[in-house]
Amino acid sequence: DIQMTQSPSSVSASVGDRVTITCRASQGISSWLAWYQQKPGKAPKLLIYGASSLQSGVPSRFSGSGSGTEFTLTIDSLQPEDFATYYCQQANTLPGTFGPGTKVDI
Amino acid sequence: QMQLQESGPGLVKPSQTLSLTCTVSGGSISSTTYYWAWVRQPPGKGLESIGNIFYSGSTYYNPSLESRLTISVDTSKNQFSLKLTSVTAADTAVYFCARVEYDFWSAHYGMDVWGQGTTVTVSS
Numbered sequence: 505d506i507q508m509t510q511s512p513s514s515v516s517a518s519v520g521d522r523v524t525i526t527c528r529a530s531q532g533i534s535s536w537l538a539w540y541q542q543k544p545g546k547a548p549k550l551l552i553y554g555a556s557s558l559q560s561g562v563p564s565r566f567s568g569s570g571s572g573t574e575f576t577l578t579i580d581s582l583q584p585e586d587f588a589t590y591y592c593q594q595a596n597t598l599p600g601t602f603g604p605g606t607k608v609d610i
Numbered sequence: 611q612m613q614l615q616e617s618g619p620g621l622v623k624p625s626q627t628l629s630l631t632c633t634v635s636g637g638s639i640s641s642t643t644y645y646w647a648w649v650r651q652p653p654g655k656g657l658e659s660i661g662n663i664f665y666s667g668s669t670y671y672n673p674s675l676e677s678r679l680t681i682s683v684d685t686s687k688n689q690f691s692l693k694l695t696s697v698t699a700a701d702t703a704v705y706f707c708a709r710v711e712y713d714f715w716s717a718h719y720g721m722d723v724w725g726q727g728t729t730v731t732v733s734s
Contacts, residue, residue: 505673535717547706547727553720591657595719598670599662
């Protein structure tokens with residue numbers, strides 16, 4: 505099984521900050537990585553697929569990079585609506601495995 | 611616009627079978643562009659991928675659940691379903707169904723449409 509880790513597990517930030525979240529896979533997954541945002545009581549929302557492709561309708565302050573085993577999600581100029589939990593998911597081996605999540609709070 | 615809606619019992623007794631259905635509206639479940647997925651989230655915890663199914667019926671199961679799990683599709687009803695046998699309290703979670711946009715050649719895999727989720731509690 506492919507295991508996913510994320511760091512940090514939580515981060516405190518302010519509006520306007522740049523936030524970077526790292527996701528690591530236990531083995532190479534090429535670019536088979538997606539990022540999701542989840543707010544309390546809501547379904548997750550797809551932000552990034554293919555490690556770096558921005559999902560339609562997602563603001564351009566979100567970006568993804570990486571391949572192989574190490575990936576990053578960057579949020580430039582954090583907005584109030586960005587405070588949420590972020591999950592990575594590998595899709596190299598289906599049905600995919602989620603990382604443990606990173607909570608971004610104030 | 612496509613919408614997904616989970617349905618099924620909110621309370622299941624231990625050792626019994628959890629059964630959920632996801633109804634797809636606003637589009638066809640038989641599209642070759644999409645997989646269909648079940649994901650769950652125990653209270654206060656992270657997301658767990660349960661399984662994926664293609665309209666043809668081909669499936670991918672989470673190895674930790676595979677022995678208890680069946681995911682099926684009914685194209686005539688535009689629905690796909692989840693059955694999890696021998697449930698315990700550890701199966702208590704919010705269960706989500708989702709559409710997966712998938713393209714092998716571009717490493718495109720993303721759950722882009724989700725149901726609102728349904729809470730299932732395992733308790734006697």
